[in-house]
Amino acid sequence: MRIALFTDIHGNRQALAACLEHAARQGAERHVFLGDIVGYGGDPAWCVAQVMREVAAGAVALQGNHDAAIAAGIAGLNGVAAAAIEWTRSILSPAARTFLAELPLLHEEEDRLYVHADASNPGAWRYVMDAEDARRSMDATSARITLCGHVHSPRLYGLSDTAKLTVFRPPANEPIPLLARRRWLAVLGAVGQPRDGDPAACYGLLDTTEPSLTWVRVPYDVAGAACAIRAAGLPEQLATRLALGR
Amino acid sequence: MVRRRLTPGAVIDGFTLGEVVHKGGMAMLLSVTHPDHDLPMLMKVPLLFEGEDPAAIVGFEMEQMILPRLKGPHVPRFIATAGFDAQPYIVMEQVDGVSADTLLPRCPLPVEEIAAFGAAVATALADLHAQQVVHLDIKPANILLRPDGSAVLIDFGLSRHDRLPDLMQEEFRLPYGSAPYMAPEQVLGERGDPHSDLFALGAVLYQLTTGVWAFDNEQRLPAMKRRLWRDPEPPRRRRPDCPPWLQEVILRCLEVDPARRHPTAAQLAFDLRHPDQVMLTPRAQKLARDGLAAVLKRRFNPDPMAPRPAGASAQLAAAPIIAVAIELPAASGALDEAMRRAVERIMATVPEARVACLNVLRTSLLSIDTTLDAAGENRHVQRLVELRHWAAPLRLEEERLTFHVLEALSPAAAILEYAEANRVDHLILGARPHSMQRRLLGSVSGEVAAWAPCSVTVVRAKA
Numbered sequence: 001m002r003i004a005l006f007t008d009i010h011g012n013r014q015a016l017a018a019c020l021e022h023a024a025r026q027g028a029e030r031h032v033f034l035g036d037i038v039g040y041g042g043d044p045a046w047c048v049a050q051v052m053r054e055v056a057a058g059a060v061a062l063q064g065n066h067d068a069a070i071a072a073g074i075a076g077l078n079g080v081a082a083a084a085i086e087w088t089r090s091i092l093s094p095a096a097r098t099f100l101a102e103l104p105l106l107h108e109e110e111d112r113l114y115v116h117a118d119a120s121n122p123g124a125w126r127y128v129m130d131a132e133d134a135r136r137s138m139d140a141t142s143a144r145i146t147l148c149g150h151v152h153s154p155r156l157y158g159l160s161d162t163a164k165l166t167v168f169r170p171p172a173n174e175p176i177p178l179l180a181r182r183r184w185l186a187v188l189g190a191v192g193q194p195r196d197g198d199p200a201a202c203y204g205l206l207d208t209t210e211p212s213l214t215w216v217r218v219p220y221d222v223a224g225a226a227c228a229i230r231a232a233g234l235p236e237q238l239a240t241r242l243a244l245g246r
Numbered sequence: 247m248v249r250r251r252l253t254p255g256a257v258i259d260g261f262t263l264g265e266v267v268h269k270g271g272m273a274m275l276l277s278v279t280h281p282d283h284d285l286p287m288l289m290k291v292p293l294l295f296e297g298e299d300p301a302a303i304v305g306f307e308m309e310q311m312i313l314p315r316l317k318g319p320h321v322p323r324f325i326a327t328a329g330f331d332a333q334p335y336i337v338m339e340q341v342d343g344v345s346a347d348t349l350l351p352r353c354p355l356p357v358e359e360i361a362a363f364g365a366a367v368a369t370a371l372a373d374l375h376a377q378q379v380v381h382l383d384i385k386p387a388n389i390l391l392r393p394d395g396s397a398v399l400i401d402f403g404l405s406r407h408d409r410l411p412d413l414m415q416e417e418f419r420l421p422y423g424s425a426p427y428m429a430p431e432q433v434l435g436e437r438g439d440p441h442s443d444l445f446a447l448g449a450v451l452y453q454l455t456t457g458v459w460a461f462d463n464e465q466r467l468p469a470m471k472r473r474l475w476r477d478p479e480p481p482r483r484r485r486p487d488c489p490p491w492l493q494e495v496i497l498r499c500l501e502v503d504p505a506r507r508h509p510t511a512a513q514l515a516f517d518l519r520h521p522d523q524v525m526l527t528p529r530a531q532k533l534a535r536d537g538l539a540a541v542l543k544r545r546f547n548p549d550p551m552a553p554r555p556a557g558a559s560a561q562l563a564a565a566p567i568i569a570v571a572i573e574l575p576a577a578s579g580a581l582d583e584a585m586r587r588a589v590e591r592i593m594a595t596v597p598e599a600r601v602a603c604l605n606v607l608r609t610s611l612l613s614i615d616t617t618l619d620a621a622g623e624n625r626h627v628q629r630l631v632e633l634r635h636w637a638a639p640l641r642l643e644e645e646r647l648t649f650h651v652l653e654a655l656s657p658a659a660a661i662l663e664y665a666e667a668n669r670v671d672h673l674i675l676g677a678r679p680h681s682m683q684r685r686l687l688g689s690v691s692g693e694v695a696a697w698a699p700c701s702v703t704v705v706r707a708k709a
Contacts, residue, residue, distance in 0.1 A: 158411060162300055168411035176410065177311050180329040181303070 002027055005188055005204035007034035007116070007149025009051075010066065011041025011088065012192025012242075013228065015201035016050060018220035019191050026205055026216075032107075034149040034188065035064025035116030038100065039081060040238050041192050042228025044088045048096040055099075063103035064116040064150065065125040071101035076125070080235045087232060110208075113143035117150040127151050131165045134185045145178060145211075146185040147204065152195035154202065154215045155187040172198070175212040186213055192225075199245035252276065252291060258333055259326070261289060267340075269293075272302040272403065278337060280325075286340035287325055291333070301422055303330075304413045305403025310336055311410050312402045316377055320370035320398055341398045343390035346450070350386060353457040354485055357492060360454045361518045364495070366397040367447055368515035372669050374399060375440045375511055375558040378408035382437060384446035385424045386453075406437045408557040426459040430474045430502050431551075433467070440558045441504035444514055448499020448507075455492065456484040460500060474502055475544035480532040490530035491521045497529040502544070503551045509565030509598040512669040516567060516602075516648075519668070525645040565598035566671030571661050571694075573676060574605050574632050580707035581676045586639060588674050588705045593642060600646045603633045604664060606657040626651050658693040666699050673698055677706045 004023035009016050023031070033051050038044035055061050066081070070089050074082040089097070105122040107114045118126035118133060120140035127150055128134050134157035137146060158166040160182050170176050178184045189202025200217040207213075226239035252274075256263045264277035267288060278289045292306040313336060314324045323339035349355060349363070367389055374381060381388075383404040390398040404422050406412050414422060415437055423432055429445035436442070452460040460478040464470065481488045481496055495517050501507050508514040517524050535541075570589055576582045593599055607629055633649040640647075654660030665673055677691045695702040 156411060158413070160300075160304075160413070166411050166413060166415070171409045174409045179307050179311070180331055181307065 001029055001208045003030045003032060003206040003208065004028035005032045005034060005114075005147055005206060006191050007188045007204075008036045008064070008152055008190035008192060009033070009038075009041075009047050010036055010190070010192035011038050011044035011047050011084075012201075012225045013041070013043035013046045014221040014225040015192045015218075016047055018218045019201050019203045019216075020050075022216065022218045023203060023205065028205065031059040032114055032147070033059065033061035034114055034147065035062045035103070036066045036149065037061070037064070038070065038085075038088045038092070039064075039066030040084050040229075040234075041225065042230075042232040042234060043225075045092055045096060047192075048092065048099060052096070052099055060107050060109075060114060061103055062107060062114055062116055063100065063105055067100040067103055068123075070097055080238060084234055084238065087234060108141075108143060111144040112206075113141045113146045115146065115148050117148060119146055119148070125150065128155075128157075128185065128187055131157065131167055134167075135159070135165055138183055138185050144183050145206075146183075147188065147206070148185070149188050149190065151187050152190040152193060153187070154189040154196060156213070157185040157187075159183040159185075170213075170215045172200075172202075172215060172217040175207065175210065175214045178211045178213055180211075184213075189215055189217075193242065194245045197245050199243055252333075258289075258335065259328060261287075261326070261335075261337060263289065272305060277340065280337075283325055285323075286342075287337050288322075288340045290336045290338065301403075301414075305422075306334060306336075308405060308413055309402045310334075312379060312405055312407050313338065315407065316374070316379065316402075318373050318377075319396060320373045322398060322400060341390050341392065341400070343392040343398055346386040346389040346391060346397075349454060353454055355454045357455075357487075357489060360451060360492065361521060362395060363391070363397075363454065364447065364451050365515045365518035366391070366395055367399075367450070368444075368511045368518060369669065370397040370399050371440075371443050371447065371511035372515060375443070375562055378557065378559050380406045380438060380440050380558050381443050381446075382406060382432060383423050383427075384443050384450065385427045386450060389450075408438075408559055412437060425463050425465050425470055426453075426461050428461075428470065429504070430471075431504055433470045433473065438557055439504050440511065440561055441507045444499050444507045444511060445501075445504075447511075447514070448496050451492075451496050452478065452481060452500065455481045455488055455496065458484065474548070475541050477536050477541075479535055482531075483533050489521070490526055491517075491524040493532070494524055494526050494530035497532070503549070505551065509600075510562055510567075512567055512671075513565065513600060516600075516668055520648060520650075523648040523650075564596060565600075566596060567602065567668060568592055568599050568672045568674065569602045569604055569661075569665060569668070569670040571604045571606070571657075571673065571675035571690075572633060572636050573678075574629060574636075576636075577676065577678055578707055581679075581705065582636070584707045585674065585676050585705045586636075588703055589640060592672065592674075593640070593646070600648070601637070601640075601642065602648045602650055602664075602668070602670070603637050604650050604652060604661060605629050605633055606660045607651050607653045608657065609653050609655055626653070658690045658697075661690070661694050662697055662699075671700050673700060673702045675702070675704060677704050679707075 031054050037047050037051050051061050069085045074085050115122050119137040154170050156168040156170050188204040191201050200219045203216050205214040205216050222242050226242050229239040261278040261280050266276050268275040273290050273292050276289045278287050292302050310327050322341050325337040327336045388401045427446040427449040429442035432442045449460045461473050481493045629651045630649050652660040675691050691704045
């Protein structure tokens with residue numbers, strides 16, 4: 001089975017639409033949303049509505065720190081992010097706000113764990129930035145494959161049965177085998193605000209039969225997404241960074 | 247973990263086991279058959295013992311990832327694989343060929359045989375490197391020779407794929423590989439440089455030439471590190487009839503600094519196929535190892551190695567083979583100038599590129615050919631002189647230029663064959679002006695552009 005994994009959409013309608021369409025062409029049968037549907041971007045209402053429809057049809061969606069901040073407040077967010085959250089809260093419908101507030105933090109199926117950030121304490125929103133973080137997150141679960149987001153930059157951590165940890169920066173569009181004897185933690189790239197220098201949207205395509213994971217890159221209408229951010233009156237840097245992928 | 251007995255006649259996932267063909271330290275090979283696959287096949291099974299070497303498992307995992315991604319005539323075809331949840335195995339084509347190990351009892355080999363072998367292996371390496379893989383364990387036992395002389399590389403357990411996680415890198419502190427052939431940078435833990443394979447091939451060629459190893463089979467790290475400062479005896483000292491060009495090629499492969507070896511495997515293959523075009527340096531004439539002063543300097547005060555672009559593909563892009571097909575006499579001075587400018591532009595942007603200047607000397611089926619022209623001059627030699635004259639204004643270093651006169655009935659076919667055989671990356675040729683001749687004979691550049699195995703630039707003088 002092919003599972004498409006979307007994380008850090010951040011209210012970017014153009015990027016999410018392009019990724020969903022691409023995943024459909026790849027024959028993805030299941031969708032998983034790993035959090036941060038809103039924040040930063042200019043079309044949060046469309047993005048939340050889209051994910052709500054997907055969840056009604058059987059998809060899994062998890063909560064990210066920006067989704068939580070809609071109800072819980074902006075503590076811990078920087079000024080630009082906080083400004084975007086305040087605006088987002090003001091335009092979301094009560095139903096959308098409730099949906100975001102009630103999203104779960106974790107979801108497990110078969111040998112996989114889905115989570116937005118570090119699995120050892122998902123509500124603390126710790127970033128998985130290096131081998132040490134990855135080990136802590138993997139130690140907290142018995143799942144063979146952990147899939148997360150939050151970092152906005154693709155990485156793959158592998159743990160062998162001799163407890164050696166490998167770190168790998170996965171190239172675009174290359175199916176990377178998730179060898180059966182190892183445990184893996186995959187940090188997916190962001191759909192709506194890539195920060196690895198490549199402005200193309202990123203989503204994960206997991207093939208459970210191989211098993212392998214591809215960090216798919218999808219070019220999308222960056223100018224349109226930047227326009228929406230400006231039209232919403234959000235800080236200009238949120239618009240310009242999309243074209244840089246930073 | 248379920249372990250089935252690997253006895254002849256047993257069936258695993260539809261593969262019927264036959265005889266054990268080979269049993270090594272880390273894996274064994276069995277011949278297998280399958281109703282859906284009509285070719286001779288081998289099943290490779292990792293050997294897992296009590297207190298097993300983790301390298302056997304990691305090597306097997308690497309090969310399991312890499313082999314299915316490889317294609318072409320220089321690797322065994324991948325058929326199937328299974329992981330460790332049941333009996334792990336990889337099934338691949340059983341290559342029709344003999345191990346290069348079988349050459350060793352006949353060492354030292356004739357020079358022509360060494361050159362042909364070296365060119366075949368370098369060609370296989372060029373193909374592997376183009377697929378973004380560095381082999382990292384080139385040695386006679388991992389090279390098969392097909393009946394037509396071409397080489398097939400096997401055993402990718404220590405290999406590195408540019409686009410896959412390197413499980414070996416993180417797993418082991420000590421370098422893995424075969425001590426007599428391992429490149430110095432590999433001894434230091436560097437696992438991404440295709441030049442490491444050129445070093446290993448150089449060590450194999452040294453052995454075929456002299457009958458002895460260039461470096462000993464001492465597995466301890468301090469002993470392996472010695473190759474960073476201590477150079478081997480020059481081949482000509484051990485074998486006086488070793489031609490200077492062959493020593494030049496071997497010692498260049500064995501340079502400690504990867505940047506001083508051939509830029510690519512394709513360029514090494516090129517040298518081995520054109521011994522008369524190898525640029526000889528003081529390496530070619532050496533009859534003794536470097537003196538104490540040089541060795542001590544390398545030991546205690548080594549020159550820093552130039553940083554290399556990471557990965558096989560980046561390096562290939564930096565060192566292409568460019569072939570320029572030159573018409574003699576020139577169709578026009580303007581075209582000549584335009585062709586030289588096209589070459590200059592490429593050479594300025596890719597500093598490790600080399601240029602092969604070609605000219606096709608047309609032979610005819612109708613007349614009895616003579617290489618002598620009306621005045622009795624050797625036409626072949628005359629053409630070489632004219633090619634050198636053509637290239638002189640480019641002011642390129644001599645080691646970046648070679649000259650070739652091809653004798654053929656059809657210029658297009660000759661150029662295409664040359665590009666294919668020498669793994670040319672980019673062909674440059676001139677378009678003839680519109681003429682009756684072109685209308686009748688068709689265009690050489692058009693035919694070459696349509697069928698070439700590489701990029702083609704057709705240069706036209708502006709009217």
